[in-house]
Amino acid sequence: MDIGILVKEGPYNHQASDTAYKFAKAAMKKGHRIDAVFFYNDGVNNASKDMDPPQDDRHIGNRWVELCQKDKIPMMVCIAAAKRRGIVDDVLIDCGEITGLGNFTDIAIRNDRLMIFGD
Amino acid sequence: MEDDEIVKKIMHVMRKAPHGTIYTYEGLEMVLIMAAYDQDISVAFIDDGVYALKIGQNTEGIEMKGFAKTFGALDGYDVEKLYVDQISLEERGLTEDDLVVDVEILSSAEIGKLMTEQDVVVHH
Amino acid sequence: MLHTINKSPFGNSSFETSARFLQPGDPVLFIEDGVYAVQANNKFSAALNEILKNNPVYALGPDLNARGIAEITAGVKSIEYEGFVELVEEHQVNSWL
Numbered sequence: 001m002d003i004g005i006l007v008k009e010g011p012y013n014h015q016a017s018d019t020a021y022k023f024a025k026a027a028m029k030k031g032h033r034i035d036a037v038f039f040y041n042d043g044v045n046n047a048s049k050d051m052d053p054p055q056d057d058r059h060i061g062n063r064w065v066e067l068c069q070k071d072k073i074p075m076m077v078c079i080a081a082a083k084r085r086g087i088v089d090d091v092l093i094d095c096g097e098i099t100g101l102g103n104f105t106d107i108a109i110r111n112d113r114l115m116i117f118g119d
Numbered sequence: 120m121e122d123d124e125i126v127k128k129i130m131h132v133m134r135k136a137p138h139g140t141i142y143t144y145e146g147l148e149m150v151l152i153m154a155a156y157d158q159d160i161s162v163a164f165i166d167d168g169v170y171a172l173k174i175g176q177n178t179e180g181i182e183m184k185g186f187a188k189t190f191g192a193l194d195g196y197d198v199e200k201l202y203v204d205q206i207s208l209e210e211r212g213l214t215e216d217d218l219v220v221d222v223e224i225l226s227s228a229e230i231g232k233l234m235t236e237q238d239v240v241v242h243h
Numbered sequence: 244m245l246h247t248i249n250k251s252p253f254g255n256s257s258f259e260t261s262a263r264f265l266q267p268g269d270p271v272l273f274i275e276d277g278v279y280a281v282q283a284n285n286k287f288s289a290a291l292n293e294i295l296k297n298n299p300v301y302a303l304g305p306d307l308n309a310r311g312i313a314e315i316t317a318g319v320k321s322i323e324y325e326g327f328v329e330l331v332e333e334h335q336v337n338s339w340l
Contacts (some may be wrong), residue, residue, distance in 0.1 A: 003331070006241070008340065015249075015276075016249075016275075019274060022324050023324060023327060023328065025324070026323075026324035026325050026327065026328045027328045027331070029325070030325065030329075030332075032332075040145065040149075041141065080145075080148060081145060100152070101149055101153070102152055102155075104149070104152075105152060105153045105156045105158075108129060108153075108239045108241070109125055109127050109156070109158065110125070113336060114239050114241070114336070115331065115336060115338070116241060116336075116338040116340065117249075117338070119142070119250075119340050134257075134260070134339075134340070165260060165264075166256055166260055207260075227263035227264050228263070228264070230264060231263070231266055232266060234244060234337055235244045235269070235335075237244075237335065237337075238335065239335075240244075240335075240337045240338075242337075242338060242339060242340040243340075
């Protein structure tokens with residue numbers, strides 16, 4: 001199955017980023033393909049490269065980079081939501097890409113499932 | 120558009136009040152973009168989401184963009200299926216006359232049935 | 244259609260509201276703070292039992308464990324992320340946020 005993922009809340013502030021990551025890993029383990037992760041609302045903060053959590057905590061930014069580099073999953077950030085919140089190219093995680101809601105529409109259309117995490 | 124032969128049923132659900140948080144506004148932005156993609160789009164207003172349609176909103180004093188009128192203009196974007204949950208409206212002491220736009224007022228069970236017919240449901 | 248609920252029923256109406264929209268047979272999955280709904284003998288147990296008459300109900304085990312919820316309402320099944328994926332394989336998804 002092809003699955004798109006939408007994350008609507010920021011990292012650490014909300015469990016959404018964690019649940020989305022765990023779900024993506026479990027889905028891939030069962031042979032499904034994650035087509036893309038799209039960040040919307042405060043979810044765009046997931047794409048900030050400057051996260052620096054305490055060493056004994058999970059690093060959410062690195063998780064997205066891992067999914068992108070190892071599993072080739074595009075990490076897409078909504079431009080309108082990102083601009084409002086000061087998320088610009090200079091602060092993006094490796095392989096994060098700022099894009100439009102049109103791309104999200106394509107994700108919603110072309111996949112078998114759209115998984116949404118957040119508030 | 121690469122997928123223009125596919126028409127999917129996509130329902131947006133507004134369940135939050137309009138100005139205290141940005142969800143409904145950014146949800147509306149998403150609806151407007153999706154409207155350009157020739158999909159079968161509907162919007163359901165449930166719980167505090169019905170407040171987004173209330174007449175008489177004046178956001179001047181809080182310096183936020185008012186967007187009730189945009190909901191009222193969605194038919195101009197070919198988004199004509201606006202559903203309001205009857206119980207949510209009644210619970211808030213509102214009637215159809217309190218809303219900025221013509222909507223279809225449905226029971227929760229009717230909206231629930233429409234939900235099961237969707238390819239995608241997006242809550243905002 | 245799979246309904247997921249991620250808010251505590253004590254602080255958000257998503258549990259009570261979504262119950263009105265469920266179609267018979269639709270599975271319901273509680274995740275994140277939503278799992279507080281299935282703790283045995285709470286204020287929402289009666290409402291949950293009503294849902295259980297017509298709908299299969301699941302809760303995400305890792306979220307139950309994280310919150311120290313050991314006793315869950317009879318009939319609710321605890322599943323892992325793998326089980327979450329299996330539900331998504333079988334159903335379109337309606338995430339009540």
